[in-house]
Amino acid sequence: MASIQFPKDFVWGTATASYQIEGAYNEDGRGMSIWDTFSRTPGKVVNGDTGDVACDSYHRYVEDIALLKNLGVKAYRFSIAWPRIYPDGDGELNQKGLDYYAKVIDGLLAAGIEPCVTLYHWDLPQALQDKGGWDNRDTIRAFVRYAETAFKAFGGKVKQWITFNETWCVSFLSNYIGAHAPGNTDLQLAVNVAHNCMVAHGEAVKSFRALGTPGEIGTTHNLYWFEPYTTKPEDVAAAHRNRAYNNEWFMDPTFKGQYPQFMVDWFKSKGVEVPIQPGDMETIAQPIDFIGVNFYSGGFGRYKEGEGLFDCEEVQVGFDKTFMDWNVYADGLYKVLSWVHEEYGDVPIYITENGACYEDELTPEGRVHDAKRADYFKKHFIQCHRLIESGVPLKGYFAWSLLDNFEWAEGYVKRFGIVYTDYKTLKRYPKDSYRFIQSVIENDGFEA
Numbered sequence: 001m002a003s004i005q006f007p008k009d010f011v012w013g014t015a016t017a018s019y020q021i022e023g024a025y026n027e028d029g030r031g032m033s034i035w036d037t038f039s040r041t042p043g044k045v046v047n048g049d050t051g052d053v054a055c056d057s058y059h060r061y062v063e064d065i066a067l068l069k070n071l072g073v074k075a076y077r078f079s080i081a082w083p084r085i086y087p088d089g090d091g092e093l094n095q096k097g098l099d100y101y102a103k104v105i106d107g108l109l110a111a112g113i114e115p116c117v118t119l120y121h122w123d124l125p126q127a128l129q130d131k132g133g134w135d136n137r138d139t140i141r142a143f144v145r146y147a148e149t150a151f152k153a154f155g156g157k158v159k160q161w162i163t164f165n166e167t168w169c170v171s172f173l174s175n176y177i178g179a180h181a182p183g184n185t186d187l188q189l190a191v192n193v194a195h196n197c198m199v200a201h202g203e204a205v206k207s208f209r210a211l212g213t214p215g216e217i218g219t220t221h222n223l224y225w226f227e228p229y230t231t232k233p234e235d236v237a238a239a240h241r242n243r244a245y246n247n248e249w250f251m252d253p254t255f256k257g258q259y260p261q262f263m264v265d266w267f268k269s270k271g272v273e274v275p276i277q278p279g280d281m282e283t284i285a286q287p288i289d290f291i292g293v294n295f296y297s298g299g300f301g302r303y304k305e306g307e308g309l310f311d312c313e314e315v316q317v318g319f320d321k322t323f324m325d326w327n328v329y330a331d332g333l334y335k336v337l338s339w340v341h342e343e344y345g346d347v348p349i350y351i352t353e354n355g356a357c358y359e360d361e362l363t364p365e366g367r368v369h370d371a372k373r374a375d376y377f378k379k380h381f382i383q384c385h386r387l388i389e390s391g392v393p394l395k396g397y398f399a400w401s402l403l404d405n406f407e408w409a410e411g412y413v414k415r416f417g418i419v420y421t422d423y424k425t426l427k428r429y430p431k432d433s434y435r436f437i438q439s440v441i442e443n444d445g446f447e448a
């Protein structure tokens, strides 16, 4: 018996996203997305990289499914590209888009792998952005129409649905910080986007139920564990604001049907109000079957007047860093999911993304000895074990990512894959971390 033993029914998986792996950006009727536009805008993406080709998974999905089968995963999380289904985001359906995903889903099922579908992983049709994007409430209607099309087309085969991936990134990272598409830097706009995306989530859940779609539906938020550097009240309050920006701002509406008041007040002090319309909060808080949590990192902070949005500065405490300069803080996973369980109850939890970026080197023998990444996974698997042993309803774990892929504003320089992608040949090479995860799955655990 290994020292770290997982339940036999624990769902091991890996995750990807359409714009990051598919390529074939203009094939079979796909429309332009905001990421096609953003990546073509000089200075927005490292080396001017785009998702035009990416990993070419649009044509190589059979090979990718073989990698998944060989890995031994029970499930595979991927996203549907809205612009393949409705090239203009609304209007005429593109049947070839549905046909592609039907092949992927059928291929997964034939391989004994459960498809876990994310409806929105950031590739908003550009035509909708031209009409205001998520700042325009009519985009909610268009999203629900797209979601219903997917539910009707794949509802019998796909049993796990995720409405949105990381609404914090869609809103604050993309419309306040401006690092992601569409690249705005307006706090009120970001708050509007966050709200409208959460309403869209709730409306899609209502449609999923109304259609009687079999399976489960949830959403995925990226949660960040950020603690006060000292017990000083000002440090405790500042760190909490910085954490709540990522966490409670999204989790409280989703599960409590209200925004955290201390944060509403903080935003109000910045001249920003939440555009709540009657019924919105009830819609957002539609009961869901699970919560997806993407966890990468955490840190410590203290009060510093005027620092950032929350008078909070991060304090470096000596964490090892990944190639994204993110802290390796595995205990943060235990803390944040314990907090989710304490704060929001027994809702089943899936870690829908966790992984690390490191500089990888492909040897002449076709190997990648990514010991740091394997160690990152090992450290976080141990925390998953702690959570399960502590009675937290952690049901599964999806490693980010199956393949090195288009890492958004970082382009192809930053690699998160457990499989190395040679972007010149598009050949795939399983890394040592792939073999480590393969072994953990095969043995339901490992020696810590």
Ligand SMILES: N=[N+]=NCCCCNC(=O)[C@@H]1[C@H]2[C@H](O)[C@@H](O)[C@H](O)[C@@H](CO)[C@@H]12
Residues within 6 Å of the ligand: 017, 020, 165, 166, 169, 173, 177, 179, 222, 294, 296, 353, 400, 407, 408, 416
């Ligand atoms: N400034 N700044 N920002 C910090 C941003 C942290 C949140 N980013 C994520 O969680 C993204 C998530 C995404 O789903 C996936 O599509 C990305 O490839 C991974 C790796 O980046 C992660």
